[in-house]
Amino acid sequence: MxxxxxxxxxxxxxxxxxxxxxxxxxxxxxxxxxxxxxxxxxxxxxxxxxxxxxxxxxxxxxxxxxxxxxxxxxxxxxxxxxxxxxxxxxxxxxxxxxxxxxxxxxxxxxxxEMHEIYRRTSQRLEIVDEAIAADGQAGSRLPWEEVRDWFHLSNNYVDNLDRSAEDLANSMFYEFGHVSGASMRKHLLEMHSVRVILEQTETLRHFDPRTRTLTINAGQPPSGIRFQLAYYIVTSSLSKDIEQIASSASLRTGIARELLRVGLSNYAAGAILMPYEKFRMAAREHRHDVDRLSLIFRTSFEQTCHRLSTLQRQGARGIPVFFCRVDMAGNITKRHSATRLQFARYGGSCPLWIVHEAVAIPDRVLVQLAETPDGVRYVSMAKGLVKTTGRFDRNPRRYAVALGCEEDHSNEFIYADSLDLSGRGTATPIGASCRICPRPDCDQRSYPPSDQTLTINHFKRNIVPYDLTAKSSLCRK
Missing domain, CATH: 1.10.260 (434 Repressor (Amino-terminal Domain))
Incomplete structure (x- = not known):
């Protein structure tokens, strides 16, 4: 040998x-x-x-x-x-x-390779199993759920599209570390004969093919205007790449395929505003400080968090993080996890998770050390956001975004600096959702886990009116 x-x-x-x-x-x-x-x-x-x-x-x-x-x-x-x-x-x-x-x-x-196939197959089985549990049949998934699962099973990273967007960004002018709005407008005019107009409108953007005019709502924040410019550059310059990916995706309906095209365009727009390698190196340098990165790349807090969850390029990965967006009712409207943490696909998520508190406290970053039933500890950051509609008669959109990593990567995550990571008792015990959480003594439990037997004692009452008699093997005291 x-x-x-x-x-x-x-x-x-x-x-x-x-x-x-x-x-x-x-x-x-x-x-x-x-x-x-x-x-x-x-x-x-x-x-x-x-x-x-x-x-x-x-x-x-x-x-x-x-x-x-x-x-x-x-x-x-x-x-x-x-x-x-x-x-x-x-x-x-x-x-x-x-x-x-x-x-x-x-x-x-x-x-x-076999382990990676096993991991992806297990995720697909979980998707089908939970769809059956929720609706009674696997074919009942809505088109937007199919698209969300497609991105999840792709590790929230689309290599050829990401690289094409990065090359496109590098071909434009940089100003103070970011692709300038003037450069994007110049690119649209010179490469696609599209003129950009900013004015107050009812829609975020509108393109008139007759006059080759792109009208963008001037009432958006600067980060929103820049995103709309990047989105239209993507649909003009990378349409063949997007079409090839969408056509080859295993989706059941044409509507799902159209939604995937929109999702891929949004993905590539973020990759133009935050080119992979420049963004990854800045994230490393500033220890994933979202506010700092938002200032450097002139992006919104949510856009920046979302981009951090896509750093999955082979040989140049960022730290594995989870990312989600939660609305006022507790619905998870965006989600991806490159960690062992898995989100509830149906029903509410754990009420002890810091993201729910963040929804009610906008523009303030909250941090938490949490531990799941399998003993893995996570550093979570959450921030409540408000998107104004620009009108008194239309309510603003309120939600929170959360970003986090496993404790092993806390040195790379600035939000861990204010947490006590020294002892096992310092973490908040959380689960994916009450339906599958095995913890027997949670004071915040909304309903019992579906895989455990209940015992009713009429002579004793705890926080919940039942005892759990079948303890899960994953539950750690």
């Missing part, structure tokens, strides 16, 4: 320390090695061991994925991520993962 080449990663280690402003002694302590050993590694006097590579990938998962090592390390990292799935009871030793990737690379790749 061919001897595996030794890995020297001195440049990567020094870049890592610079990124996190760590002294040699601090990084050495994190890696449980001596400062002299780390110095030898940084000067390429010694190669990187598989144990240290695994430790670095665990401590700095986003940074380490950007460093190009060799194919063996890449496959070993992919194996480590796949084996981190809760379905596997025990993890493998780093040396064992590296040996498997080195000695059986084809098997390792197939295993990673």
């Amino acid at each position: 061919t001897r595996r080449p030794r890995i020297f990663a001195g440049t990567q280690l020094r870049a890592l320390r610079d990124r996190w402003k760590l002294q040699q002694t601090e990084l050495a302590n994190l890696l449980s090695i001596s400062s002299s050993y780390l110095s030898q590694l940084e000067h390429d006097d010694r190669p990187l061991t598989s144990r240290l590579a695994e430790k670095l990938a665990t401590l700095f998962p986003i940074d380490w994925q950007e460093f190009k090592l060799d194919e063996t390390e890449h496959v070993a990292d992919a194996l480590r991520e796949a084996l981190g799935d809760p379905i596997f009871a025990n993890s493998m030793e780093p040396t064992s993962l590296t040996k498997l990737a080195e000695q059986q690379p084809e098997f390792a790749r197939r295993f990673v």
Whole structure:
């Protein structure tokens, strides 16, 4: 068997320390090695061991994925991520993962692919199962639900469309770090002979094909006007890409396909305003501070949160986050999760989740450390938003957006700075929804879980008028 080449990663280690402003002694302590050993590694006097590579990938998962090592390390990292799935009871030793990737690379790749197929198949089964539970038949999903599920199963990332939008953005003029509105208007005029007019109208935008005039409602905030410009650039410049994706999608109705075209256009418009690599690097630099990123790219708070949830490009991923939008009635109108957190598809979400409080308190960022029944802890940020209609006789739209990540990535998430992450009792216990939450002692429970037996005691009354006798294996006290 061919001897595996030794890995020297001195440049990567020094870049890592610079990124996190760590002294040699601090990084050495994190890696449980001596400062002299780390110095030898940084000067390429010694190669990187598989144990240290695994430790670095665990401590700095986003940074380490950007460093190009060799194919063996890449496959070993992919194996480590796949084996981190809760379905596997025990993890493998780093040396064992590296040996498997080195000695059986084809098997390792197939295993990673198989796990990804399993994950996606499980998600599809959950979608069908919950549709049956909610409506009695799997075919009853509405067109917009089909489209929402299409984006979810695509990891909320459409590679060729995202790259095309990024190239389009890079071809236009940048002003203070963002694509300028003047540049977009110039692009429409020169490339598509479309003239843009801003005036007060009843619609957000309207295009007159006879005069080649795009009228945009001037009553929108600047971020809304910029989004409408980007949207029309997309429909003019990337229509073939969008049509190809929509035509090949497995959707049941023509209406769903039309909605997907709209969704893809919205997606690409966001990619023009926040080009992938520029946005990803800014998000890393500012630790995913949404207000800061909104100022840099001249986008709204919601647009920025949504874009953070799409950073799923192979080899250049952002931190895995979840994102959702919740209205005043608790309905989840947008959602995506690249984490282990899954949203309720039908019925209300957990009332203990901070997003519900945020709806009632607009323009204030709330943070929360939450723990789901499987023991995973999440840092959540939520902000209530109000979109004015510009008229007294029409109520403004009120809702909240939430963004969060698993506790393991809290160093990259500025909203974790004000939270106490030290103890297990500091997290708020939440669930997906009461219908599937196994917690037996929740004071906020609205109705019992569907998979547990109830016991009624007429001589005793707790917060809820029943006891749960079948405890779920996922429930942790």
